[in-house]
Amino acid sequence: MRLEAIIGNAWLGGAQVEPVRIHLNESHIARIETGVFVPQSETHLALSPNEVLLPGFHDAHLHLITGGLQMAQIDFGGATTVDEILERISAYISTNKPERGQWIQGHGIEQTEVSVTRTDLDRVCPDNPFFAWTHDLHSAVSNSSALIQARIDGAIRNPVGGVFERGRDGKLNGVLREKAAIYVADQIPEPSPDELHASFLRAQEHALSLGITCASASVRHGLLNAYLNLADSSDQVLRLNMWKVSTTFDFEADRFEKRNSKKFRYVCFKGFTDGALGSRTASFWQPYSDDPGNSGELLIREGPLARFIRSAHREGYQIAMHAIGDRANSVVLDAIEMAGSNGIGPELRPRIEHCQHLRPRDIERFAKLGVVASMQPVHCTADMNFVRPRLGEERESTSYAWKSLKDAGAVLAFGSDWPIESMNPILGLHAAVNRTRPDGFPQGGWHAEQTITVQDALLAYSQGAAFAAGWEEQIGKIAEGYLADFCVLDENPFKINPCDLHRIQVTRTIVNGQSVYSSPNSSRISSSIR
Missing domain, CATH: 3.10.310.70 (Diaminopimelate Epimerase; Chain A, domain 1)
Known part of the structure; x- marks a missing residue:
């Protein structure tokens, strides 16, 4: 059943929620009224007093089919x-x-x-x-x-x-x-098309159960056709913003036909600048504290990367670069600055994926260069125990620095990196606000100076992620004219004790004005007021 109205408390982007009645015109938001209302039709959804309506979460970085497999x-x-x-x-x-x-x-x-x-x-x-x-x-x-x-x-x-x-x-x-x-x-037999399709459906069902209505994901060559075959089909419920992985940084060889609809966007290249902290392959300016002969793996230098970015930007392609270590992030920022010398760049929203460890001097460069900081808060709480042994106290202090990036004017876009971490955006919200694990460790938060407010974390999971995908005029807000993509939480994230944010559950997910997931505890759609 397609909903015509939603009544209850909603987050409209501010520091609190407010009572509203949202009128829907098929797949879009037609009108928003503030105040207390009662349902008047069987197509009206009335939320319980504890529930809160949010824009659907946008996971800005995950791997759907890989996770489904x-x-x-x-x-x-x-x-x-x-x-x-x-x-x-x-x-x-x-x-x-x-x-x-x-x-x-x-x-x-x-x-x-x-x-x-x-x-x-x-x-x-x-x-x-x-x-x-x-x-x-x-x-x-x-x-x-x-x-x-x-x-x-x-x-x-x-x-x-x-x-x-x-x-x-x-x-x-x-x-x-x-x-x-x-x-x-490469020796493992490739999954069949049917297996890939089933994996996507498994992953999509999981995402919808967590209130996610849009996902941004990189895709390697072997999985590309599986996504393209799903594009704009009836099986695709999630909105998908896909990035093609380039391993050669040869623009002419990697060029692809762009696609951009309300459900499927394919206009972005993804590249890797380094590896990961856990395997000591993230690239740093100084050696690892626990491996003095190793500074990580730098996979591309500034010059070749700048040439690739300039060629891509000239033809309207977006760039998303994986960078974890401080040297890798510096290299990407330098390359973007070099590539932008022809006047093309920030309007195409270059992104750095992860940006986990930064030199202080590089933090303000994100905003200056128009680079989106695409981060995964749960990485912080998953990694924090081994950051100091790997990097030492000084480099630890500017790790997972989303507060510093936000204060310097950078756009934050939050995601999960699933299946590496949990896809649940509520756990990411908890990590961003508290810098602790759900069990409260460490007390007071790990580098609590980098905590952000609930409002800022929700913005990164909605408006920031939408901006990073070029969809900020269609999704990411509860506003007139926007697509009717929502999730419903069982508790108000602005009123709950911040330490208990991880307890919040999604009770319903709505895409294009239609309920696509509901938990047993969700509010029922009114069966008409007589």
């Missing part, structure tokens, strides 16, 4: 010992009974907590090639069978931008860093 694999999240990892593999084999030689895959190994090698894996999985990504998706681990399938032996050399890790005995231990992981991953 992983939902059918072994999840190693929370495993802190080798025995726990091996128990999960054994349980999977016992339940699924894979045929000899069939690949077994997993994800979510937290390499900062546990080190597992091919020797460990061979104990429980000798007859099947095994491959699992680490938590950050920048490293992987495989067993001997997988290395044999990939024709990798002790004579192999490290590829540019990757490492085949070896033990103290000099032998390969099955740990694969960055591009070395691709050597094994």
